[in-house]
Amino acid sequence: MDSSATTRRLQHLSRHFKASNITTPPVRVTVTGAAGNIGYALVHMIGQGRLLGPNQQIILTLLELPMAKDQLEGTMMELRDCAFPLLKEIKGTTQYDQGFMGCDIAILVGAKPRGPGMERKDLLAANARIFKEQGEALEKYASRNVKVLVVGNPANTNALITAHFAPSIPKSNFTALTRLDQNRAQSIVAQRVSANVEDVRNIIIWGNHSTTQFADVSQATVQQNGISYTVRGLVADDAWLQKAFVEQVAKRGGAIIEKRKASSAASAASAVCDHIHDWLIGTDNGTFVSMGVITDGKLYGIKEQVCFSFPCICKDGNIKVVEGLKWDQFQQSMIDKTLKELLEEKEMALSVVIPK
Ligand SMILES: NC(=O)C1=CN([C@@H]2O[C@H](COP(=O)(O)OP(=O)(O)OC[C@H]3O[C@@H](n4cnc5c(N)ncnc54)[C@H](O)[C@@H]3O)[C@@H](O)[C@H]2O)C=CC1
Numbered sequence: 001m002d003s004s005a006t007t008r009r010l011q012h013l014s015r016h017f018k019a020s021n022i023t024t025p026p027v028r029v030t031v032t033g034a035a036g037n038i039g040y041a042l043v044h045m046i047g048q049g050r051l052l053g054p055n056q057q058i059i060l061t062l063l064e065l066p067m068a069k070d071q072l073e074g075t076m077m078e079l080r081d082c083a084f085p086l087l088k089e090i091k092g093t094t095q096y097d098q099g100f101m102g103c104d105i106a107i108l109v110g111a112k113p114r115g116p117g118m119e120r121k122d123l124l125a126a127n128a129r130i131f132k133e134q135g136e137a138l139e140k141y142a143s144r145n146v147k148v149l150v151v152g153n154p155a156n157t158n159a160l161i162t163a164h165f166a167p168s169i170p171k172s173n174f175t176a177l178t179r180l181d182q183n184r185a186q187s188i189v190a191q192r193v194s195a196n197v198e199d200v201r202n203i204i205i206w207g208n209h210s211t212t213q214f215a216d217v218s219q220a221t222v223q224q225n226g227i228s229y230t231v232r233g234l235v236a237d238d239a240w241l242q243k244a245f246v247e248q249v250a251k252r253g254g255a256i257i258e259k260r261k262a263s264s265a266a267s268a269a270s271a272v273c274d275h276i277h278d279w280l281i282g283t284d285n286g287t288f289v290s291m292g293v294i295t296d297g298k299l300y301g302i303k304e305q306v307c308f309s310f311p312c313i314c315k316d317g318n319i320k321v322v323e324g325l326k327w328d329q330f331q332q333s334m335i336d337k338t339l340k341e342l343l344e345e346k347e348m349a350l351s352v353v354i355p356k
């Protein structure tokens, strides 16, 4: 057996499960929709240290709708019964002021999920108002440095709405979850080339968390027996990489809904932990992670303000988009398509939350 791989696995295990040496002040984390499908899985992963590592205590607030009060109380009972040492306090509320007061990290999951046959943007009419309200509440009650991750669909456009209604919080503090798409893509490639999933690096998800997203392997590598190969070279099938692979990643959420009759929950919660962990703890040397970030008029020539998924590196709690990657004609056409959809969603969202 490869001993460096064993060492890596053991280091990984000890990072996740050795909850000792607790030194820094607790961080205030709020999860909305905490008693739902994803929320239930997520709050337990947070208790296990998946969000900020094994040494960081957390004051965890679970925010729910009044109609889900019983489910909220049940979830809190179980969370307490886990006796997680990292959870310094567990609070539950159905009020925005109590939910977001002084919060450092807001994970906005609470929203309606889609059913079979729907696109995520079909949820805009139902969900856009939630994110307007939550933007307003963050503006009033959260820390000015709050880091916000929007999960509720359509996640990119909901992140844009949330940021719009919290104007005194920097736009760079608002993100949307596309890490689940990245993880799916990494896993599909690892299976295809018989590699360990952690040895597949730098697959990029560009654009929208929707069926127009573009899973791009042009920068991706696979480490095997100490040698780095390009994914393109190892797969040696551009036709598959440009079509079947991209579609499989983009339609994975829908495929899971068909089977489970409910949308992805544990995998979404796990991707939330990966996203926040990498944002705040930092990315490994040279590794990109995909995140929906709000464009500033300069990134990759995108003039309009949208929440677009880019390759990012993170250090000291800051996200830096990896700039200067060149696109060929195929990549450009994929990126144009997903940007066009985001602009259409933005138009639709504005008509719901800012009626004329
Ligand atoms: N970005 C991504 O990668 C993914 C996004 N999603 C999206 O996440 C969202 C949640 O999915 P599930 O947990 O499966 O749904 P769910 O219906 O099981 O749970 C949603 C929970 O949110 C609560 N909620 C609704 N409005 C709220 C509000 N204003 N404040 C606080 N809580 C509120 C509900 O009471 C419910 O408990 C959906 O929009 C889904 O499409 C799901 C998977 C992946």
Ligand SMILES: O=C([O-])CC(=O)C(=O)O
Residues within 6 Å of the ligand: 113, 114, 120, 153, 180, 252, 253, 254, 256, 257, 263, 264
């Ligand atoms: O597909 C859905 O509606 C849920 C989701 O966002 C995903 O699983 O990626």
